[in-house]
Amino acid sequence: MTPVNILVVDDREENIIALSALLxxxxxxxxxxxxxxxxLKIAWENQISIALIDVQMPEMDGFEFVEMLKSNPRTRDIMVIFVTAISKDxxxxxxxxxxxAVDYLYKPLEPSITVAKVxxxxxxxxxxxxxRMKNEELQNMAVVVKNSADxxxxxxxxxxxxxxxxPAVEKIMGFKPVDLIGTSILNFTIDEQNDLFSEKLAEIxxxxxxxxxxxxKFKTFDSTIIWAECRVAYRNKKLxxxxxxxxxxKSYEDQLIKSKESAEYGKKVKENFFANMSHELRTPLNGIIGITNLLRNTGLNEQQSDMIDLLELSSQSLLGVINDVLDISKIDAGKFKIVRAPINLNELIMALYSLLKFKADENNIEFLLDVDPATPLNLMIxxxxxxQILMNLLSNAIKFTAQxxxxxxxxxxxKEESRAQIKFTVEDSGIGIPANRLTSVFESFEQAEDDTATKYGGTGLGLAxxxxxxxxKGGELTLSSxxxxxxxxxxxxxxxxxxxTNEKAANAEEPMLEPFENVxxxxxxxxxxxxxxxxxxxxxxxxxxEIVDDGRKVLERLTVKHYDLVLMDTHMPELNGYETTKIIRASFAEPKNSVPILSLSASAFDHEKEEALTVGMNDSLSKPFKPFELHEKIKTLLAKENELKIKHSLPHA
Known part of the structure; x- marks a missing residue:
């Protein structure tokens, strides 16, 4: 509860102390x-509700003080109680x-009476x-109602x-408010909706x-028809x-509906056109391709064979464009279906990689592949x-990358027990895409620049x-360029x-690997x-x-314990393997700062191997690896470390 402000004015300090104790x-x-x-200053600056005023004061008596309070609109509503020791006359x-004043208190003050009155x-x-608050609310509400546009x-x-x-009724419908008092609200609607409006109000x-x-629909004073939205509430026997x-x-809605219907009609016409044209073109083209294959099996000389090769290449290229157009029309028409089946993802990726690598090699482009070892082998795909998605993205990347x-x-x-969330990323060092075209490249028949088709070819359908x-497929394609x-x-x-069950892996025999001692x-x-x-x-x-899951924990463990070897994953949260290795080599004292570190990376790229060695790692092993490969790396690094220890322990000549 908000405290009530009370002002006490008395020229004697002891009287103020006594009143303060009571209150x-x-x-x-x-x-x-x-x-x-x-x-007076306190009353002006604070919302005082009650004032206890001494009558007899040297500078200004209580009567004069109260007259000044009452003369000011800001303080005139303060309830004044005089406190006096003079006669009760x-x-x-x-x-x-x-x-x-509204009351008197007489000195000496009777505590119970004083407290009761206060x-x-x-x-x-x-x-x-x-x-006052409710009056203000009513006044504000009256202003809102009076000035409302509704x-x-x-x-x-x-x-x-x-x-x-x-008054808004006059502006909206042309009727003067005074003329409508006592008339039926049902008169507002057009005749056809009068019963409907009556039923709605009765239901409310x-x-x-x-x-x-x-x-x-309401009819105005001059019989114009308008659409009205009626928000109605029932309380205390009133509507x-x-x-x-x-x-x-409503006019905008009608226009939007007509525009939507027109757009849908145009879209349907376009879809039908693309679908029909694609089918009409693909039918004879399939015949051309079939005849080409038949001709290849007949006796051909070298010149004829070369011509058949060119014919087949041109036919396949044209068929690809037609199929792209057909796919776009099917997707836009909502007639495209995704059919999933159990697939070995690794085999699919490797087949795609092998198919496109020769094309990258022809253009002297490095084609890199990085597959997370945690990727499940068999998926519903x-x-x-x-x-088709990866082929389009990779083909585009190779086409638009000069070096x-x-x-x-x-x-x-x-990764969960029954499903996995997988991210596919295609990255290139090619020509890039201007910032103002990042969105439009995904539109049908659009390319990054107006002259792209001239320079590089293509229909502009691939990314669409x-x-x-x-x-x-339930995913989302993102682009940064x-x-x-x-x-x-x-x-x-x-x-x-x-x-x-991967029978091949299950039946494969692992080579016998010797155990390590005191490692x-x-x-x-x-x-x-x-x-x-x-x-x-x-x-x-x-x-x-011991196993930790980020670089900071590696540093924490090394501060309390010495290890013979660190197997360092390069890509970790918080602090990756490269940064962790730098800190170990620069910040720890011997022998911890020279502990052998083996880089374990899911990337087989040369530049990552070089970076591992540059930051101070002793060797690297690419994932996925076989057990004997890791065993051999550990064995080699420990042997080198032992050789260094023996060398440093020998007396200097």
Whole structure:
């Protein structure tokens, strides 16, 4: 509860102390002063509700003080209680009440009477404050209603006769408010909707609805028809109506509906045209390709064979363009289906890589492949469409890259028991895409520049198909590009894991690997599956080991313990393997700063191997690796470390 402000003015300090002691409560905020002038200032600056004023004061007596309070609009509503030691003669009481006091307290003060009177005036002050607040709300509401752009009115819930209505009715409908009082609100609607409006209002009353919105046609004073949105509420046997003119919105809606119907019709015509033309072209083209194959099996001389090769190449190229157009028309028409089946993703990726690598090699472009070892082997995939997506992206990347590299990355973002979220990324160091064309390249028949088709060829359908296929598969295609530096396309999707027994792997015999003696290894690996695999191998080899999942934890463990070897994953959260190695080499003291570090990376790229050696790693091993490969690396690094130790322990010549 908000405290009530009380002002105490008395020229004697001891009187103020006595009153303060009596009124020391949480629901009271006291302002005390011995100066009348200071009291006036306090009253002006604070919302004072009650004032306890001494009558006899040297500078200004209490009567004069109260006269000044009452003369100011800001302080005139303060309830004044005179505190006096003079006679209780009626003339003093009359004078006090005459200047505006509401009561008297006589000295010496009787505590119980003082507290009782103050309590009663506190309740009165709170009541007054509540009344003032409600009056302000009513005044504000009256201003809002009067100036509202909507028609606001009340009507009797039984007769529907208008009781009050604001001036907006004259602007919207042309009727003067005074002429509508006592008339039926039903008269607003057109004749055809009169019964419907009556039934709606009756329903609101019958069900005591506090909120109901509906639309009706109203007729104005000059018989113009307008659309009105009626928001109606029922309370205390009255209907409260807020009526808005929505004729303009309705006109826009009608236009939008017509535009939508026109657009849908145009879209349907376009889809039918593309579909029909594609089918009509593909039918004879299939015949050409078939005859070409038949001719190849007949006796041909070298010149004829070369001509058949050119004919087949041209036919296949044309068929690809036609199929692209057909796919676009099917997707836009909603007739395209995704058909999933159990597929070995690794085989699909490797086949695609092998197919396109020769094309990259011809252009002297480095074609890089990075497949996350955690990628499930068998997944439910529409292999035809995934192949189509990756083929389009990779072909584009190779076509628009004059020098440098094209890289395909397959990474696992999330993995659950029955499904995995996989991200496919195609990155290149090609010509890039201007910032103002990043969106338009995904539109049919659009390319990054107006002369792209002239320089590089193509229909501009590839990326449009890729985007639509990715979305149909439930994914999202993203693009980042910088003109002159290259582009990166990526898409993410969830795939259902299919559990199949890899018989070849199951039957393969692992070579016998010798155990290690007294070897302590720290493993930095953030992938749970890889952690399990590493733990199994090291345990079989008799290695003592600890596993952490980021670089910061590597540093923490090295501060408290020495290890013979660190197996360092290069790509980890928080602090990656490269940064961690730099810190170890620069910040730790011997022998910890020279501990052998083996880089374990899912990337087989030369530049990453070079970076590993540059930051201070001793060797690298690319994932996926076979157990004997890791065993051999560990064996070699430990042997080199032992040689260095022996060398340093020998006496100098």
């Amino acid at each position: 020391d409560r949480d629901d009271i905020c006291l302002f005390c002063t011995t100066s009348p002038n200071e009291g 009626a003339k003093y009481a009359v004078k006090g009440f005459g200047v505006g 309590d009663s005036f506190i309740q009165l002050a709170r009541h007054h404050a509540e009344i 028609i606001i009115c009340t009507a009797d819930a039984q007769t529907f006769l208008i009781q009050n209505i604001n 009353v019958r069900e005591s609805l506090h909120s109901s919105v509906s639309e009706f 409260f109506l807020n009526i808005s003119d929505i004729s303009i919105q 529409d292999s035809l469409r995934l192949n 440098g590299y094209v890289k395909l990355t397959v990474s696992v973002l999330q 198909i890729v985007k639509k296929l990715v979305e149909l 910088e003109e002159g530096k290259g582009s990166t396309f990526s898409f993410v999707n969830w795939f259902t894991i299919v559990h199949k 302590n290894v720290l493993v930095a690996e953030d992938n749970l599956v890889n952690q399990f695999m590493m733990a199994k191998m090291l345990k079989d080899w008799g290695v003592e080991f």
